[in-house]
Amino acid sequence: MTAAATTPREGAGRDRVTGLLRKYLIVFIFLGMCALLAIFSPDHSFLKPQNLINVVRQISVIGLLAMGVMLCIITMGIDLSLGSVLGFSAVVAASLVQQPAWKEAIYPGLQLPAIAAVLAGLAAGILLGGLNGMLIAGFRIPPFIATLGMMTAARGFAYIYSNGRPVSTLNEDFLFLGKGDIGGLPVPIIIFLTVVVLMHLMLTYTRFGRHIYAIGGNEVAARVSGINVGRTKIFIYLISGMLAGLGGVVLTARVQSATPALGMGFELDAIASAVIGGTSFAGGIGTVWGTVVGALIIGVMNNGLDLLNVSPFYQQVVKGVIIVVAIIIDERKNR
């Protein structure tokens, strides 16, 4: 079984070309954007390796969140709490790796290895994400509402935990996760790519992955087919929360401090990435590669509009238009 199992319809011979064009439309759009930027950016600076690495580094955190929310959307759900969960996980993780000598640390004198902070960040995400799943599967609260509540509450937890102050002055070995590189490749990118590969394997080659698509394809039919829909959903939101936790760790290490407001609004870019990448709110459709391309489009768009000196005000408008156009294309494709 390959990704073909979930990609849009295959052309029947005569319209194979149109089929191919449709199927990879988003990739063509992405390549088109890159080509335009390569030509029109001053000094062709877009194509410089440093710039390209920058683009990917910038989307690595959004990309992690997009992977999670993609799972939710495939099952006709949503996770609005990602940005807040990221914020909470960030302050929790950072609080464990502040320099022992720093007087204003949350736990002064505490000395723990970086891995403890990573695990704590993941655990915080798993906890809140699992709670989302429990609310959705156990109490049958619509995902939009459950995660909207969590979005507000988790942000509150972040402020309470950090006492409203940035958690800063972090150990160097922890900061390596955000600033370091291995063989020239920044660590955040390595983490992102690892998650991408794991997610792809999970969705395509495991029973759990098939269950996710089956639930999105037809929840009642999935239940009648013996799939434990509730348990699957709990795991989906738990994974989504965990990836937000991981995003919190990486982002903190990159900006060298965790503020309780970290990641505010990130869920929207994550949702946009998944949707631009072809994940369908009608359920059952969505691929890791599509979502990666969706995130890249957002990254390239941000980067390119900067390079072209477009005012940030206009950038927002352009981004909004692209999201809506992507949905329109998606709707027509599924008709």
Added chain:
Amino acid sequence: MGEELLLRMTGISKAFPGVQALDDVHLDVESGTVHALMGENGAGKSTLMKVLAGIYHADSGSIWFNGADVSIPDSAVALKLGISMIHQELSPVPAMMVAENIFLGREPLNRFGMVDRGQMIAKTQALFDKWGIAINPRATMRSLVVAQMQMVEIAKAISYDSRLIVMDEPTSAISEREVSHLHHMIKSLKESGVAVIYITHKMDEVFKISDKVTVFRDGKHVATIPAADLDRQKLITLMVGRELTHLFPKEDVAIGEIVMSVRGLTRIGVITDISFDLRRGEILGLAGLMGAGRTEVLEALFGVTRVDAGEVTVNGNVVHIKSPSDAIHAGMGLLTEDRKKTGIMGALSVRDNMVVAALARFSPGGILRPGMIEAAAKAERDALDIKTPSLSQLIKNLSGGNQQKVLVSRWLLTSPDILMIDEPTRGIDVGAKSEIHKLMSGLAKQGKAILMVSSELPEILGMSDRVLVMAGGRITAEFSREEVTQEKVLEAATLVAPAA
């Protein structure tokens, strides 16, 4: 009151994909009369009435109403003409109060252009007083029981001061006392010159209240006869009176030992005291009219819904089925009634749709074995002759018959002993129908036990080794293949069930 012609529908035809729901149908209704429409499920009664109420648009035909040719593009126009309809499926807004539901879409306004609640409530109260309905207009709709909701719907239809009121099975959800109340209301409506078109499955009602009866069969008008000239037997003959075709090739199969026995299966208010045995190689038909509780029996057996009482034994062991996954482990499979809504996963490929119930088999340790899946899916495609350009094709692009075959293969891959099939051939064309029937016959030959629900009498008669008939949530009759006839089934299906 005069009995002049009020409504004349002529040459009405309406096709849905794969079905000619109405074929050149005509109907005359006089004012001040009650006109009953009779026919089996899918005979076209409701479709014709939906055309009249502007919900469906006929492909051809004309409607003459109250002295003029009319066209009815939507229900607002129908209401304006003086035609109101009580739908089979209730459509109240649960969060609103009773009075608001009655005046939905025509709320009285005060002089500031705001909704005048007081007037609405007063008018509703007056309406209820006039017709002897004891419901508080201020109560929220959701606080009412179904029978009360039904009375509100009836009052609403009357409140339009219509010349013609269509009642589509108004008594399917209300008790004896309310039925007789409704019959009184119909009588006074009749006396005031209103015409009532009454759709029901209950024969006794037909003879009690109607002046004329029109019978439909397979989308065609069969006869219109004064009720006084009819009796139960005659009516049943008119309703079924068709030649049995030989589309149904159930082969004789040696019937083996009991695979499943069900005793006293009950879900309060839905199904009552269902007991039967199912044997290897047998096709057991479950017949009955819509709402008789057939689908509910399958859902209860398969763990889709909970049960309140009863014992199920599979291969000699008592099983406790709490979820579909338990049922699958016990060796059951369930092909649901509504292929689109609860069967296919439209956005997924044929291959994915096939293996979804048997994934555990193809993923030891949770990891899929694409090779195994591919081989199994190919084998099923060839064995069932499923026509698809490739296994990666999305199932929604297949024809209804081929979709159904994919769903059959979904369950065959779980190697069940017992296959429950709800409406095996609904909405698929004749050729594919006969293929599905051959397939079922073949499965019985392999020793599978099949429990089949069908609303098509020829299918029940042609395919079943034994037939159970349900009415009102109970089994009302059992017939062997030799003794079963359409008349007997319909007779048992229209029995008024004893009060629960």
